Amino acid sequence: MNIPGDPTAAAVRTTCPYCGVGCGVMADVAADGSVSVRGDPDHPANFGKLCSKGSALGETTGLDGRMLYPEIAGRQACWDDALDLVAKRFTDTIAAHGPDSVAFYVSGQLLTEDYYVANKLMKGFIGSGNIDTNSRLCMASSVAGHRRAFGEDVVPGTYEDFEEADLVVLTGSNTAWCHPILYQRLLAARRTRGTKIIVIDPRRTATAQECDLHLAIDPGTDVLLFNGVLAHLARSNVIDQNYVGAATSGFAEALSAALADAPSSASVATGCGLAEADVQLFFQLFAGTERTVTVYSQGVNQSSRGTDKVNAIVNCHLATGRIGRPGMGPFSVTGQPNAMGGREVGGLANQLAAHMGFESPEDIDRVARFWRAPNIASRPGLKAVDLFRAVGEGRIKALWVMGTNPAVSMPDAGRVRAALKSCEFVVVSDITRTDTTRYADVYLPAAGWGEKDGTVTNSERRISRQRAFLPPPGEARPDWRIVCDVARRMGFGDAFAYDGPAAIFREHAALSTYENGGRRVFDIGAMAMDEAAYDAMPPRHWPVAEESVSHHRLFADGRFPTPDGRARFVAVRQDRLARTVDATFPIALNTGRLRDQWHTMTRTGRVPRLAANTPEAMIDISAADAGAYGLADGDLARVTSAQGTARAKARITDTVRPGQAFLPMHWSGSFATNAAAGSISTPDVDPISGQPELKHTPVHIAREEINWTAVLLTRRDLRPTGFVHWSRHAIEGGWAYDLCGTESPDQGILLARSLLPDVRPEHLVEYRDRHGRTYRAASLDEAGTLAEVMFVAPTGELPPRDWLQLLIGSRQPLSAAERMALLSGRSPVPMASTGRIVCSCFNVGVNQIASAVAAGCSTVEEVGQSLRAGTNCGSCRSEIRTIIDAGRLQAAE
Structure with a gap:
């Protein structure tokens, strides 16, 4: 959509393709084809702000590394030959071995329209549930927890709740780095209304450095901590008995489990590895603050007990009636730009489209009739870890990977690579060559961000448009079109005769309201719009069952999409981890994101200023453990688990406690040799959600003797x-x-x-x-x-x-x-080194900041005035503060 009255007529409003915040972006294309971006001041997610990755989006639209033509067996081919081969091999495999012998593994990078047709093809017309998504690694435990508690996968609140809360609990969420625009909105609220921030995280992250209370819990003990909160609420008579009685069920059982787990604050402190005074303060703040939001992300979800963690959190909000009202509620923040959009259309193996499920024969029949798909799948398919295990065992014989890199990102990635290598037929559609494309029998070049049209849904249920402002390069095509072209060749042409993404979205919206009658919260029937309205669509929350009504917060009326209309408490107990540290593997390895990188770096890894903060893979380790293993800062460390081995440079830090270590998830074979966290991560999964445990892998660390x-x-x-x-x-x-x-x-x-x-x-x-x-x-x-x-x-x-x-x-x-x-080997003229880049937005290095501090800058704000560092997305502010503190210590010596 061109912007009326804008002096740059080429400016297009679109949405960032990175995290689940869903920031609005304005993209300009210059006469020479170069792209510049800025935040959209009118988008309600970010109001013009962008993080370091979003600010650098224009630098990711070049053709370096792009795959521009279809390939068969590594050789360039025409589209017709490639599509014919894909359709034939899938058709022949299904005929010989049945529909469950094929699978799709898709991505939260896909647009909702892409997701919709992929899910429709697999579940509706191939007749198998075997389509799962990398969102399984991201949000599956939240989905399962929402469905257990609310009856449907629904995030009740909105981003405004961050700004209207008096207490925000950030658990398992390094928001300052992973959702920096949300974090800056929270800090702004803290300045204006005094919002207190509690961070629950084993690491002292950038987020933890700017909070009122940091609870550095032992990994995996979240259920115990929140059971302790629930028990304390009961002992303090803070339970909202009227709400519990009128709007919920199962409270007595949940409270009994919590009291058994957490008989006292002392027992919780001991079990979580915390000081009892800190635990008591947390309990008191939660009990005494009505406007409380609990924000949770991958540190909760990526666990072999992630679903129970989610329900332990939700139980505390249900017990106090703090849900669906301004400034309160449990809030799941997603890791990918369209993790929620994929959930809406049934992109997970255990879901049907439009928030319907396999557990309901009526839902299966309803979707089948709407799609006119008599052979629709009747049972869930394989979740990600089991899916690739089935590939390795030869049960899945044809696999299509869309827009993701499981050879790196999946846990036990060595086994995944072996499975891909042994698979009879592998198709990969993506924008660039990755570790996964090397196993492709057929490669299909997909259009990337800025080249395709569609929608995404952010963490607060807000649907926004991604709009094309560049032509697809070479012969690249949008994912929806690729899927539909294959579907037609498989004989399903009538069901996939779309003329564009607007037609797909209309069908998606129509399915959401089909025979709904208020049974499902997800209803966007009023958004089944024509092409012009779709093109002009403003960002909007769902549900939108009526054109004039867009619901922001949900469940304020105490009614839930369960059979009896009540929310459900879920009795949960702290359970030991599937695998624990021992003498062989004595360190608990945590994995996660860095501030400036995205997934396996296929986009961000080619941008110099995004690589400058952490240019190579580093493993964070405590000084005590480094001493025990003979490691000095910068040494090459060999990290070994039961799954495999990785290597990274050691970074000695006080941000991790003894017995723990942290390795970023991003490095693939394109950027390092054997530095991928997935190669050593455990494949243990949550028994309910199927989400793998990526936050606690027992490892051994040793020094490599480098000469x-x-x-x-x-x-x-x-x-x-x-x-x-x-x-x-x-x-x-x-x-x-x-x-x-x-x-x-x-x-x-x-x-x-x-x-x-x-x-x-x-x-x-x-x-x-x-x-x-x-x-x-x-x-x-x-x-x-x-x-x-x-x-x-x-x-x-x-x-x-x-x-x-x-x-x-x-x-x-x-x-x-x-x-x-x-x-x-020396510069011919003296030159000052900027040092490692701290502020990626303005390319400001550690030495420049240290010089500014030595010259008299004593606050983050003064450094910002001098160098601009920290004045855009703010995600480097904690590091700037660390440099300031180090300067003070040096001056005092």
Whole structure:
């Protein structure tokens, strides 16, 4: 949608493709094709603010790394041949082995319209429930908990509740990094109304550094803590007996379980690894603050007991009647831009479309009649972990992966890769080559963000439009069209004869209201609109059963979509983890997101300023554990679990407690060798939701004895082989590769030297010391500009590289002094290093901030006034404060 009256006529209103906040974005395309983005000031999710990733969206729309043409067996093919082959192989497999021999694994990156047709094809016309989504790794426990408590997967509140609460409890949510725009809205409310913030997280995250109380619980003890809250509410006579009696069922059983779990605050403190005074303060604040919102995310969901954790939280809100009213309620924040949209259309294996389910024969019949699909699936399909296990066992013989990278992101990823390799037929539709595409028999190039139209639903049930402002490159096509093209070739053409996403959305909306009659909260029947209205659709909460009514908060009337209209308490008990640390694996490994990266980095990994804060995989470990394992800061650590091994640089920090460690989830084989958290994560799952335990994997950590290190700066896109460890990150003009090995330095030089291309002698500058320990080389192009440079040295002896990165990025011919400097390894002129980037929005480094502090800046606000750091999305503010505190300590010494 062009913006009326906007001075830039090309500006298009769309929605960010990253987290579940669902920020509005305004995209401008310049005459040269470059894209710039800014926050949409009128979008009610973000009011013009964007985080570091959202601000860099324009830098992700280039064609580097894009797959532009279909491929069959790794060779370019035409669309007709590729689609014909997909349809034939799926049809033949179904005919020979039945519908449950095929499966789709899809993604929260898909738009709702993409999701709808994929789900319709698999469940409605192939006749199997075997379509699951990477949202299974993200939100499945919340879905299960909502359905147990409310009768339907419904988030009752809205983002305004963050701003109207007097107490916000953030549990298992590093909101400052993972949902920074929401976090800034919360901090603004704290400044204006004094909102108290409690953070429950084993790590001292950026979120925990700006709260009133941090409860660093032992991993997996959330049920005990919230059972303690419920028991305290009962002992303090804070239970809303009128609400409980009129609007709920099962309270007595839930309270009995809570009292058995948590007879006292002391027992809760002991069981959770907390100070009793902190537990008592938390209980008192929760009991005494009516306007309380409990925000929970992956730290709760990604657990082998995630569903019970969700219900333990919801129980506390039901017991006090704090639900559906301003500034109160349980609030699940999603990790992906369309995790909720996928749930609306039945993208999970155990759901039907429009919040209907397999447990109801009436629902199955209803969807079948609406779709005119007599062969509709009659039972749930396989959830993600079981799905890939079935692939490995040969029960699933044809698999289609859409817009996700399970070879990296799934737990026990080594087994997943083996399953993909052994599968008889694998289709992958995506925008770029990934670790998963290497297993594809057929690759189908999909349109990406900015190239396709559709809708997404954010964490507060708000449906927003994603709009195209770029043409799909090469022969890329939207996912909905790819799915429909295959469906037609399989003989289901009449059911998939859509002329665009608006037609799909109309059908989706019509199904939501079909024979609903108020039985299901999800009803957007009034949004079954024509093309023009769809194009102009403003952001809107569901349900929208009537055109003039869009419901914001839900359940304020005490009525729920259960058979008796009552919410259900669920009796839950603290249970031990499926796997615990022991002498073999004594460290509890946690995984999660970084501030500036997204999933397996297929988009963000190519943006230099997003790579600058954490350019390589790091494992956070306490000083005590580092000492026990002989690790110094920056050493290469080998991390081993029962599932496999990964490697990452050690970062000694006080943000994790002894006995725990943290490894980011993002690194794939495209950006490092064997640094993926999924390779070592446990495949244990929640028995109800099927969501895997990604927050507690027992591991062993050991130091790798590294004898040489190297840095290669190059314009080439490489995947080195034969190295103990390598990682890379984007820089202006190319890539920076860090390499190391256990060989002697002279052997390391030979190994690293093999990466350099053959060039004419006059284009090569080369130096090797006579002891065979140090090597420096650079190659120049025909214009005399630096094409690549490599330095090899013993561990800890590499010179600074800032000036080399500037030379690569400048693309200017080198002077004689600069050529000589390449041999010496030192910049020809003194230059200050910015250091590791702290503020990605404005590219401000740690050394710049430290200098500003030394010059007199004593607050985060003063640093912002001086350098702009921390003045946009604010997700770096806690790190700036840490630098300020370190400066004060140094000045006091």
